[in-house]
Amino acid sequence: MTDFTWELGHISDALKQGLADRQNSILLRPHGNIWGDKTGNFEQVADSILDRLPTEQVRPFLSVCLGSYLLDPRKAPAFFPTWIQRHTAVSEILGSDVLLEDLKMWRWGRAAFPVVDELENGKNDTIYYALVAVSPSAIPSLVPSWSATVLNADALDAVTIAAELVQKAHPEAHFYFWPFINPKKPTHDRSLGLPVYLSLTSLAIGKQIPMFIATGEIDCQGLLHPVQRVLDKCSKVFNKNYKKFIYPDDGSCLESRREQKAIGVVTLLESEIQWGIRKKTTVIDDKDKASLVIYLHTICLTIIGSDNMPNVLISAFDTKNEELPPNIIATHEYMIVVDLTKVKCVNPRVNEAFASFLGKKICCHKTESLNWLYWGEGYNLIQ
Numbered sequence: 075m076t077d078f079t080w081e082l083g084h085i086s087d088a089l090k091q092g093l094a095d096r097q098n099s100i101l102l103r104p105h106g107n108i109w110g111d112k113t114g115n116f117e118q119v120a121d122s123i124l125d126r127l128p129t130e131q132v133r134p135f136l137s138v139c140l141g142s143y144l145l146d147p148r149k150a151p152a153f154f155p156t157w158i159q160r161h162t163a164v165s166e167i168l169g170s171d172v173l174l175e176d177l178k179m180w181r182w183g184r185a186a187f188p189v190v191d192e193l194e195n196g197k198n199d200t201i202y203y204a205l206v207a208v209s210p211s212a213i214p215s216l217v218p219s220w221s222a223t224v225l226n227a228d229a230l231d232a233v234t235i236a237a238e239l240v241q242k243a244h245p246e247a248h249f250y251f252w253p254f255i256n257p258k259k260p261t262h263d264r265s266l267g268l269p270v271y272l273s274l275t276s277l278a279i280g281k282q283i284p285m286f287i288a289t290g291e292i293d294c295q296g297l298l299h300p301v302q303r304v305l306d307k308c309s310k311v312f313n314k315n316y317k318k319f320i321y322p323d324d325g326s327c328l329e330s331r332r333e334q335k336a337i338g339v340v341t342l343l344e345s346e347i348q349w350g351i352r353k354k355t356t357v358i359d360d361k362d363k364a365s366l367v368i369y370l371h372t373i374c375l376t377i378i379g380s381d382n383m384p385n386v387l388i389s390a391f392d393t394k395n396e397e398l399p400p401n402i403i404a405t406h407e408y409m410i411v412v413d414l415t416k417v418k419c420v421n422p423r424v425n426e427a428f429a430s431f432l433g434k435k436i437c438c439h440k441t442e443s444l445n446w447l448y449w450g451e452g453y454n455l456i457q
Contacts, residue, residue, distance in 0.1 A: 077201075077314060078105040082119050085135075089126040097127075101134035102254040103203060104184065106146030108139070116151040124161070137167050141205050141252065144182045168252065169218025180207040180250065183283040185273035186316070188307035189263045201287070201310060202261060206270070207250040208277040217251050224255035226262040232291065236271035239296050239342075242368050244278040265301040267292035268320070271342070272349045284350055287311045288320040295372035296342055297431060300324035308336050320348050323433070340433025342369065343451060370410060377427045378417060387413040393455065399446065401439050406450025414445045 080100050088097060109116060120139070127135055140158055143150045151157075155174055158164065164174045185204045207213075216237055221230060237249045251270065255261060268290030276283045289307050291299040300322045308328050311319045321328065323338030339345045346352035370388045378386070389411045391397075393404035399411060412428070414420050421427075425447050429436040432449070439446040 077103045077203075078107070081108055081110040082116070082123065083110050086119050086123050089123060094126070094128055094131065097131065098134075098256065101131065101138045102256060104138050104141035104145060104205060104254060106142055106149050108142045109150055114151075117153065117157055120157065133162075133167070136162050138254070140164065140167055141254065144177055144180075144205065144207075145184060147178060169220045170214045170250075172214065177207075180209045180213075181277050181280070182207045183273060183277050185269055185283060186287050187263075187266050187269040188287060188289055188310050189261045189265070190303040190306050200259075201314060203254045204270075205252040205254070206273050206277060206283075207252070208274065209248045209250070210246060211248065213248045213250050216249060217253070221251075221253060223257045224253050224260045225266075226260060228264045229261050229266055232264040232267040233270050235292055235294055236267045237274060238294075239292065240271060240274040240278055243275070247278045249274050249277075263301075264291040265289040265307075268298065268322070268345060272320075272345060272351065275346065275351050276349070279351060281351060284318075285316055286318040286320060286349060287316045288345065288349070290320075290322040290339075290345070292342070295376050296369050297373070297376070298322040298339065298341060298345070304328065318348065320345055344433075370412060373428065373431050374412065377424060377431065378414075378420065382417045382420075385414075385416040385418070389413070399439075399448075402437075402446070402448055404450075405456050406454055407452030409448055409450050411446055411448040414447065415443065417445075420445065 080103065085097055085100065088094070123135065124132060136158065139154075143154050143158070147154075159174065164177065165171050168177070183206055185206050186201055187204070188201050216234060217225070217230065225233065233251050237251065240249065241247060269288040271292055272286075272288055273283050289301055289304065291301055293299065304321045304324065304326055305328065308319050308321070317335065319328070319336045321336065321338055323340050326338075328336035328338065337348045339348060343352065367388045367390060371383070371386075374383060374386050374388070391409045391411070393407060393409055398404055398409060402409065402411065414424070425436045425438050428447055434449050437448050439448065
């Protein structure tokens with residue numbers, strides 16, 4: 075993972091050789107080991123770098139130092155907080171009214187997302203990074219005040235939707251997204267949605283963000299949409315030695331590329347399983363059930379409309395510990411039932427619509443008094 079092997083000493087040596095222009099990409103890659111093995115010389119090395127850096131690189135340098143510190147304060151020089159606050163206000167770097175002591179209380183991780191943007195001066199085919207954080211207390215804003223300089227409206231909307239969906243499942247959590255993106259090459263890629271969603275969910279449940287990369291658009295209903303250039307993104311991901319590439323299934327069959335572990339998914343639930351934040355064999359708890367019901371609720375809104383929603387009952391069942399409705403066989407670890415009995419004027423093809431949205435086989439149990447759609451999730455109980 076060459077993106078995360080650089081140290082401050084490397085920048086210092088490059089600047090002495092007059093190679094300042096080659097440091098731009100390094101300053102967009104925060105990681106917890108930038109200090110090297112000579113943390114006692116940090117202040118001398120860092121100040122010498124600031125003295126030699128061109129003016130336009132000073133702020134990115136201070137940003138990457140702060141970001142690297144927050145990823146793992148234990149590895150940083152003890153006097154780093156004093157040093158950084160002597161050179162700049164932390165709130166100016168973050169674009170948010172926060173104190174360094176507050177930032178240290180947040181749980182931080184690094185998210186990655188491949189972009190293929192067509193720009194006026196050529197193609198931006200790269201992997202960008204962002205630091206993401208979760209806090210139990212309120213955060214002034216989701217993104218820095220300067221985020222519009224590196225994220226256009228579509229990209230920012232993708233980040234916002236992802237954070238809102240995670241917060242529905244984890245209402246006690248508050249999130250922050252700090253992009254490390256070249257302002258000369260801002261991104262307009264809506265495919266940030268899926269990697270941001272998965273990364274924030276990892277932090278919300280107390281897990282580290284894995285060395286995986288995802289791409290994909292998510293809409294306000296929590297539905298996944300295919301994105302362009304997945305083959306190009308897949309190649310870039312594995313050139314950087316990431317272990318898995320998750321993308322919305324679009325028929326491109328990247329899974330057939332044996333040298334790369336690409337996984338096509340249809341739903342957010344499937345992407346969570348592949349990301350490692352939801353296990354197929356884990357019995358769902360009340361929070362998981364609530365998340366499933368919210369997810370199905372948004373799909374119902376799309377399929378049958380808001381007027382019918384008061385008459386829809388969505389239930390999730392742990393089949394090992396809970397009794398299913400009559401005439402439904404437990405085929406999976408947990409089952410979801412949508413009761414449409416009281417809904418007026420249901421289109422006969424509504425089950426096909428659910429199957430299309432979910433990418434799953436939908437079963438129907440319909441009598442004179444009942445109208446249920448149901449399907450299974452998790453571990454398959456029927457071999």
